[in-house]
Amino acid sequence: MENKEGAGGVKGDSMDLITSIALKRGFFWPSAEIYGGKAGLFSYGHLGKTLKNNFDSLWRKFFIEDNKNCYEIEYSSILPEQVFIASGHLENFNDPLIECKKCHFRFRADQFIEDNLKINAGEKSIEEMNNLIVKNKLKCPNCKANDFDSAKWFNMMFPVQIGATGKDMAYLAPETAQGAFLAFKREFEATRKKLPLGIGILGKAFRNEISPRQMFFRLREFSQAELQMFFDPDEVNNLDEKTWKEILKEDLQVFPQDQKDSKKKFITIKIDELNKKYKIPKFYLLQMSKMQKFYLEILKFPKDKFRFRELNEKERAFYNKIHWDIEVYFDFFDEFKELGGIHYRADHDLSGHQKISKENLEVFYNEKKFIPHVIELSLGIDRNILAFLDLFFKEEKQNDRTIFSFPDTLAPILISVFPLVNKEGMPEKAEEIYNMLKEKTTVFYDDSASIGKRYRRADEIGVKYCITIDGDTIKDKTVTIRDRDSMKQRRVKISDLRKELGI
């Protein structure tokens, strides 16, 4: 799956194994694969898409439906140039680009330095990067020459011309967030003018990454789940007593800037201490607490593999006042990696849009006029999908099988139904059971190959329960349920099947 631009930086055999399962079984593959594919563009097959749909549904329920005054909208991902002048993306959304003078290969200067010198180059200026490349005589990864044009900033947005004149400039949105800022005034008025107001979007974002790599980490087209929480800035440290008392009981798993740099650890801190010692406002802590719950209780990530990492001023996105990344420990990479972030964007976007559009975006609330502040809960969906494939994957050599132990709510297929053989009334009974279960959940019917092979195939795509219909089923109306994780089998009556499976 590698091409000239590389999938680079990925460690280990498990990534190769997972990739081969993904291709073979229908999780994902490179887009336009029959034409050789294109780095940074992937398509989901039926299993990958269902996994993604399941993530979307859990996100929607947890962040939108179960929350007061939070709504989901849909946005247009082609947006006019003025939007990105206002948001600052046209000026600031840049990566450092370097070009080899000999072979004209172009790539990211900071990643080039990081890969070769094993230092963090994300905070360096263009001059510092140029100096490091020259001083260390770094060689072009493509032709090995060491003669480069000076690194320069490259804007990561994809330009689009709207209409036939070619003069009407637009861009593919590099984040879904702008859709929520553009909708804010209308939603505020349509939802009875109350704050805090949450506007969420599940949608596509586009970035012309210079060097797409590490599978779903640097894509050119990807999906985001973003929630913008609009609130009165005077209330940022002022939660109602009941909510504050509730979250005070919790500890957060964090890696603050005052800890020694590590890609592998976190500390556990009481919410109160984060408020007092680390000066994190209460409304921000509420969002962190929600996010930790989502990962540990809803997505069921192992507790020791989740943390928030604080970003310093140089690392933060240009629009952020406070920024903690949401990170998960990947076995593939043997370190914590970013899946999302909680961003205190303040009034950066609404003020920018008010200035450029000349529309008044102030609200009248709490007996005063002001521009609301925003805390953004931003997640990259594709990176989350990759995290599921890493975290829930197991290779059991002793049992000669590979499994995805997905939680039931994420599993693309929950149940498989097998007739033991294709005769003696078994296929008819199996069809009947398949139809009964299909009304309630995702079910797959498999009647090819030996029963052992069918179990292995089901394990490999994360099916939780396999139901086998055999000779006894016809006689005594019972079936076998086999559990994916324990491989234990039990015999149950067909009439009790739904109850036994909890569906």
Ligand code: GAP
């Ligand atoms: N609205 C804020 C925002 O877009 P970001 O940190 O640039 O912030 C948020 O992106 C998340 O989107 C990231 O944490 C990551 O999960 C995902 N993301 C960003 N760029 C990506 C890319 N090129 N490929 C895949 N996912 C990406």
